[in-house]
Structures are given as C-alpha cells and as structure tokens.
Amino acid sequence: MKEVKCDCGHINPHGTVLCESCGKPIEGNQHIDGNDNHKLLNMRYDGTARRSQTYNKSIIDKIWSFFSSVKVGVWLIILALIASIIGTIFPQEMYIPAEAPNRDPAVFYEDQYGILGLIYYQLGFHNLYSSLWYMILIALIGVSLVICSLDRFVPLYKALRNQKPRKHKSFLSRQRLYSESDAISEEDYQLIKKNLKKNRYKIVEENGHLLAEKGRFSRWGPYVNHIGLIIILLAAILRSIPLFYMDEYVWVREGQQIVIPGTEGQYYIENKDFILETHDENDERFREAIMQEGSVPSNFQTDVVVYKAEKSIPGAKPELNAILDDSIQMNAPVKFDGYSIYQQGYQLNEFTNMTFKLHKTEDAEEEALATFTVDLTEPESQYELDNGYRVILDQYYPDYYLDDNGEPASETNFPRNPAFVFIVYPPDNTEPEVSFLGIGRNIDATGANEYKLGILDFEMHDVSGLIVKYDRSLPFFGIGAAIFMIGVIQGMYWQHRRVWLNRNENGVLMAAHTNKNWYGIKKDIEKAIQNTDIKMVEDQQELDEKG
Amino acid sequence: MELLNISSTALFIAFLLYLIATLFFGATIRDKRTDNKKGIAGKVAITLTIIGFISQLVYFITRWMVTGHAPVSNLFEFTTFLGMALVLGFIILYAYYRLSFLGLFALPIAMIIIAYASMFPTEVAPLVPSLQSNWLTIHVTTVAIGQGILGISFVVGLMYLIKQVDQTTRNKKNTWLEIVLYILFLFIGFIVITSSFNFANYRAEFEYPLGNQIATTEYHLPAIAGPNEGVLLTDGAFSPLFETPAWFQGEDAGSKFNTLIWSILAGTVLYGIVRLIIRKRIGAALQPLLRNVKADLLDEIEYRSVAIGFPVFTLGGLIFASIWAEIAWGRFWGWDPKEVWALITWFFYAAYLHLRLSRGWHGEKSAWLAVIGFGIIMFNLIVVNLVLAGLHSYA
Ligand code: HEM
Secondary structure: OOOEEOOOOOEEOOOOOEOOOOOOEOOOOOOOOOOOOOOOOOOOOOOOOOHHHHOOOOHHHHHHHHHHOHHHHHHHHHHHHHHHHHOOOOOOHHHOOOOOOOOOHHHHHHHHHHHHHHHHHHOOHHHHHHOHHHHHHHHHHHHHHHHHHHHHHHHHHHHHHHOOOOOOHHHHOOOOEEEEEOOOOHHHHHHHHHHHHHOOOEEEEEOOEEEEEEOHHHHHHHHHHHHHHHHHHHHHHHHOOOOOEEEEEEEEEEOOEEEOOOOOOOEEEEEEEEEEEEOOOOOHHHHHHHHHHOOOEEEEEEEEEEEEEEOOOOOOOOEEEEEEEEEEEOOEOEEEOOEEEEEEEEEEEEEEEEEEEEEEOOOOOOOOOEEEEEEOOOOOOEEEOHHHOEEEEEEEEOEEEEOOOOOEEEOOOOOOEOEEEEEEEOOOOOOOEEEEEEOOEEEEOOOOOOEEEEEEEEEEEEEEEEEEEEEOOHHHHHHHHHHHHHHHHHHHHOOOEEEEEEEEOOEEEEEEEEOOOHHHHHHHHHHHHOOOOOOOOEEOOOOHHHO | OHHHHHHHHHHHHHHHHHHHHHHHHHHHHHOOOOOOOOOHHHHHHHHHHHHHHHHHHHHHHHHHHHHOOOOOOOHHHHHHHHHHHHHHHHHHHHHHHOOHHHHHHHHHHHHHHHHHHOOOOOOOOOOOHHHOOHHHHHHHHHHHHHHHHHHHHHHHHHHHHHHHOOOOOOOHHHHHHHHHHHHHHHHHHHHHHHHHHHHOOOOEEEEEEEOOEEEEEEEOOOOOEEOOOOEEOOOOOOOOOEEOOOOOOOOOHHHHHHHHHHHHHHHHHHHHHHHHHHOOOHHHHHHHHHOOOOHHHHHHHHHHHHHHHHHHHHHHHHHHHHHHHHHHHOOOOOOOHHHHHHHHHHHHHHHHHHHOOOOOOOOHHHHHHHHHHHHHHHHHHHHHHHOOOOOOOOO
16 A cells, blocks of 8 residues: 655555645645646645545446545435335325225225326325335435545545644645735734634644644534434334334224234233313414314314233233223323323214114014114124014124115214114014115015114224334434434534644745634634734635636 | 413514514624624614513413413414424524524524415314323424424525525526515515415305215305315305315315415515515525625534424424324324424434535535425424325314
8 A cells, every 4th residue: 555655744544635744745646636637725624535536346346446436426315306206196005095985095096197107006195205216315325425424524524633833835725715924923923823713723832833723523513413313223223123113903893802913912902082172262372273274173082091911920801900990082192111192083972882673574563572772783694583583693794885877885883874784584483574774774575574684772882093102212313313403503603714824934825724604714713813914814706706 | 361461462462573683683784894893773673582582471471371371272373382482492503602693594484484474273272182192292292392493504505595596597596596586586485475365354254075974164265266066165165276186185184275376376476576676586595795704604503403393393393293292192103194294304404414424415415304304303293294184184
C-alpha cells in the first residue's frame, strides 16, 4: 500500500485528497473529490482517503464503492419514495372499505377502478408494503447506510484528530471564506484569540499559527442517526419473529368466556359488557356540528375479566383465576403479564337466541301448540317439542340475504339477520312441512301448510372486537428512534466550525470552514476581528454571479 | 358561547395584523440596506407579526377551553394551526437572519393558508373515541410545527427562484415558476369564490347513489359538475352542466370536484386580470423586489429551515405518530395513506439533505426541491384528506 508523504512531512494513507495535517492538495488525487475543476476545495470529508474512492479492483471493492455512494443512497431513497406513492393510488388490501359490494381483492380492484385497478391488483400493488421487492428496497437502504457510514466515519475521525493549525496556502486560499491581510500586531492576534475563546471556540496553536474549532461533535450526528435507523431496521426484522410479536383479532360476545388465542390456552377472557356512548347532542358547544354530521360516538368500551388457567394435573380441566377486572377503551388498552388487549371493533345487536311457537295455520288466535328456543350461536339440528311435535333445522342463515342468483345465503357467520328453513314433523306422522322463517319473513313454500311457525321472542347481545398482542420489539424501536433523534439534532442544531489563522513573514492568511450555517460562522469571525487590522474573510462562493 | 366569539375574533385580528405587517415589510424594500441595521418599518413589521402570532395563540387557547380538546382535530383547525406554525417558523428564522423580505413573502403564504382553512366547517365538533388522546395532540401540533418550519424553506426557495430565474425571455424555468405562482392563485380563487357564495348563503341539495344506498350531498357553490347520477332536490338552484365522472370515488365526490372546477375558474380569472394589468409574468414583476437580497443568503436560509424543520417533523410525524397509533390501535404503523405520505415527505427531505452534501445541488436546484417538498406536504393535507381517505381523514 503506497502511502503519501506530504511536503510538510506527514504520512497520509493511500487515496488521501488533502493532507491530513497541513491540508495541501495531494497531486494526482484531486479528481476524487472533484477539486480539479473547481477553485474551492471539497471539504465534505476533509479530503480523507475513503476505501470506496481508493480501491476499485475486486468485486467486493466494487460493491463497497457502489453502496457507499451518496448518489446511490439518494437513488434508493427516491425509489422507496416512488414505490410508497404507488401504494397509495388505490387502497391497500387491508383498507378495502367494509361497505364495498365485494371485498375480494380479485374482484374489488377491477370492479371499482376498471382496467387500472386490475393491473394494480395483478402487479401485487394491493399488498405493496409487505411485498418482497419493497422490503428488499428498504434492506438495500440499510446496507447502503451501513457501508456508507463505515466508509467515511473512520477516515474522517482520523483526519479531524490529526489536523494541525498550520495549513498550506493552497488549502487556505481555496476555502470558501478567505482573506489575506498585512501582518498584524501581537495584541491584535491575542484579541482575536480571546474573542474566539469567548465564543466557545477551542484554540490550538503551533508556532504562531492558530486553529479555532467548535462543534466538532456535530460531525458525528449523521453516523449516530444512521445507527438509530439501523437499529430500527433490525427491530423490524425481530418483529417478524413470533417470539417478539404476536397479534390476534378476537370477537367476544357479551357474556361469553373464551380462551384467548395466541396464549396457548393459558388465559381466558370474559366479555361482561360492551358499551357505546355518544356525545350528548344537547351539549350546547357541539349542537351545531352534531346536527350537521349526526351523532358522534364518545366511547367504545368493553368491560372484561381476564382469567389465568392453572392446570393442576395435565389434561385436567383448568381452574380459572380472575387476574384482571377492567375496562378496555379506545386509546386505553389493558395489560397483563406482557400481553395487551385493545378495543378495536364492535357489532351491536346480534341475536343471542330466538324463541318460536308452533300453531295451526288457520288458528286466528295463534294458540301455541309448542314453543322452542334456538341458540343462534350453537343451533341444534333437531328440536323435540311438547305434544310429540318435532322440528328439524334444515338450513340456517345467520346473516341472511339473497345472493346474485336470488338464492338465500349468509353474508357473514354472525347472527345479525337470522333466517331459517324448518321442517315440522307433526305427531301423527303425516307428511312433514317446510317453513321458511326470518325477521319480517314467513314463507310457506307450498302454500298448503297446516302448521305455522312464528317468532315469539328473542334476546340480543353486542360483540366486542378485541386485539390481543404482545410486541417485544417495541423497546428496540424506541431505542432506535431515540438514537436517531439524538443524531439528527446533534448534526442539525450544531455545526462544526473552524477558523484558521496562519501568520508568516508577509502577512496573515485567514480562512474558515463550516459544514453548514455560513452566516453563523461569518458573524463569529466579524465579532472576533472587531477592532483589529485583519481583513474580513470574503465569501468565495457566489451563487449571485449568474443572476 | 362568549369564549368562542372571542376565539374567532382573535383569529380575525391575527389575520389583519399579518396583513398590515406584510405592508410594513413591503415598505422596507426601498431600504437599500440588506444587513441587520433595519429601519423603523422593519421593526414595526416584526412587532405586528409577533402581536398577530400572540393573537392567534389566544384564538388557539380559547378554542381549546371551549371544546375541551386541542383545536387541531378537523381540517379547519389543523390548517389554521399550520398557518400559525408557518408564522412561528418565520419568527424563528427572522430572529436569526433579520431578513425583512422573508416577511414579505412568508406572511402572505401564511395568510393564504389560514384563509383556506376558514373555508372548511368551523363549528366546534366533539371527538370520536380514537382521537381522544393526549398523544394525538402532541403528535399533530409537533407535525404542524415541523411542517411550518419546512414551509419557510418553500417560501425562501420560491424567493430564490423569483430572484434568480431568468425572466428576459420565456423559457422552461420561468414557465414552471409561473405555474407555481399560478397554483397560489388557485388557492386565492378558491377562497374568493367559496366565501362569496357562503356570504350569499347558496345551497343546493342533491341525491345520488353511493354504493348500495342513496346519499344526499349539499353544494355550497352552483353545480357545474353535479354528482354522478345525481338528482337536484333544491328548488331554484342551478342545475349542473354535467355530471362528475364515475371514477371519482367516495362520499361527496361531486361537490369536491365541483369546488375544484370553481377554484380553477376563479383562480384563472384572477390570474388573467393581474396579468392583464401588469403585462408581464408574475415572476418577472416580482423579481425586482428581490434585487437587494443576496442569493447566497436565501440559499442558506432555505437549507437552514430544512435542517431545523426536519428533526421536528420526524419527531412529530413519525415518532409521536407511532406512539399514538400504538396506544390507540395496538400497531404503531399501519400503512394508511396519511402515514405513507408522512413517510414520503420524510424520504423526500432526507433526499434533499443528502443532495445538499454534494456539489451542484446548491442554489437553484435545491430551491426547486424546497418548493416540491412543500408541495408534498400540501398534497398530504389536501388530496390525501379529501380524496385518498384513510383513518386520519377528517372531512
Ligand atoms: C432514509 C434513510 C436515511 C436518512 C433519514 C438519513 C438521514 C441523514 C441525515 C439527517 C444526515 C445529516 C445530513 C446533514 O448533516 O446535512 C445524513 C447524512 C449522511 N447520510 Fe444519511 N440518511 C439516510 C440514508 C442514507 C443512505 C442510504 C446513505 C448511503 C449512501 C446515507 C449517507 C449519508 C452520508 C454520507 C451522510 C453525510 C455524513 C457526513 O456529514 O459526513 N444516508 N443522513
């Protein structure tokens, strides 16, 4: 490995652009940072030797160079940006509206959006954010982030540690802020030093040359924030492992006690009551809005008891001990033993059971010959009634509607609009009769039935949709986010400012560099050189030139 | 209801103060000195701005007292707050750079945003359960402040372009710049036309099929485009010239589409009138105003406001948002359109910051980026809310 010895005597690693010590541009390497056709030096990494810019032989070198390029990084970010936009053109599969005529994605997209919808669906854009290629894109950003940071951090760290106050003239004069003045008095020099110190600059001197520096730590901001991002990406990987993340959606009826899915039978939950409250429409403040928009819910709440199952002997029926008796509300989940339960959905007024009576068709009084009750969540197939009657539940449609072919069907499995086909067997062994029965419907298929069924009574309940989950990756996301924020703030709200003052027999050269906020460093210099004979630095970057 | 009146009056006063402050900032143009030694006009202007900001704070606090929740929960409230955040961003950057010209451009933009906000229903509305969370308040206010500061980079980027883009002959750049300015006119057109018909209390009701049901929708502007397969119910109202195409989805699609048409018409007419009077591109007419500002300084302020706004936006739009979503729904990220657009905004400004690291992306290119960035923010506010409805959709 060829090292480069600078005129000042410092030995620089191969590929260095500006001598780490005196800043003199190293001949033959100026193209690396594009300095050859510019007056000003590119100070981004202080002209350090970066692996990506130096070695380009092996395939690993090439991959390394590729991913460490900010250009590639920006491209990856832009690609992720465009991909993300595509995902919002039409709703993602999980956001297909509940009231859509057909929620099957194979139908929905074409139905709603025509040919574009069909293409969207066929390209898999309806699940874009969990698609492999989207994840690969994000992963590539991660790779690029790591390589890019490693490529720059180490050399930059070394260069900033090695820097000397004495700089080569070609380094100073090619800084954006630069001035040459006649020799100044020692008092002036001391005054400037004092002023810079007062402004919290750290001063290093060497044979009458001066380097004033502040905010160097802000240079590490980007690396810190990239570490934060990487932790977040790793957390996202962890989250895809069941050990770290589990979630289950469960519907629990009022009064029902069920085992909580995802807990291996360890926990049970009972729904005591579901409560839906609305804002008071007589509340003067909100009257106008409620009049316009209709009633507004104010609370979704499920009162639950959670039980822990203690199994004394394997196989035995578990003994349930209540460990939690609480209310779950929107924005107020409950937690137990590392699990959380969230209020998510609800269904009002499902039928719990229905009681029917059987009477003679022509009986105007409709006197009951027998009655029976059907539990709508667990209907039986056959009911033996008083007086020798027998009813078979031939068909049961919990959520009845007529499908496109005019056939009876059930929209969901929930008893929201139950309908039944009963076969009635009279005690005298005459021909059984078929009756169709639903809410507001009572159809006698043949028109010649001797017996008729009627709904006598029913009970209703609400159902709560709850999410049960644990997410053990959350702390990692939290740490990643915190580190990211520290990093951006460090890099954005502070700046790395340096002022060089080199004195030689002919006069004083002053130059300054900051990684951002040039206005601020100029003000610092103005303050520092007040009442001295030194010339104010000139800004050699002129965006105005062309205007 | 006393308090609510105080609140709306305070907002109105704030608006007026911003207007007067703009005039004073305008008066500083004659002042040839562009450094810190400002004349009296500049001092009056910034003082008025700060009083205006305080007045808007009064609006905010009193409305909070009335409703019992932070007034950032519907489109009117949020957008008003965004306007306030833009003023805050301006005050912060003014404190540092003392550039009066910034006020001349930032305050009108803030005023457009606030006036735009007032076109949406302003009644105080109760909160649905999912919005009843302190984290929501923290999230929304932080996002808006971040966006307000990023908005300053748009304002400054626009100033940069007005100053630097060649206006001697018509070319691609000044055409694009003119389009950006024209879009501002569309907002003004929207405001003018909506408030005129609101003032005249115009109402027309339509019935139209929505999914399997019949819905009604109320137009507050005469229908140029009626709802798809809609039937006019109100007597004496204008009947539509044509129907909104069916692919325009969702509730009230017709009325939104109609409003869009009206805004374009009104904005175009306004723009046309101004062009007729000044007889040159708006950009060309504004250019001399900025003669005394240094392009370098504009470039720097633009970059600074992104540098200051980006962390705030990240905190509010991604981190606080996730915390709230985690508490409300048990999932901190759900890929809902609003969230995705926050991510897109974040990606965009990250790209901006990285591009600024390299040569060749300073100055004009980065000014264009700053303009586009705020375009994305406004897209998220307007199009995503009104068209790509998601969980966050207010309207
Ligand atoms: C979405 C992902 C990313 C975010 C949010 C992000 C964020 C940031 C931020 C805020 C800065 C500071 C910029 C400044 O100080 O002006 C920065 C700097 C930087 N980023 Fe990223 N970054 C991301 C991805 C990447 C990628 C993929 C690369 C790889 C090419 C990369 C390379 C760099 C470099 C080289 C710096 C400059 C470091 C320095 O100042 O010395 N970043 N990044």
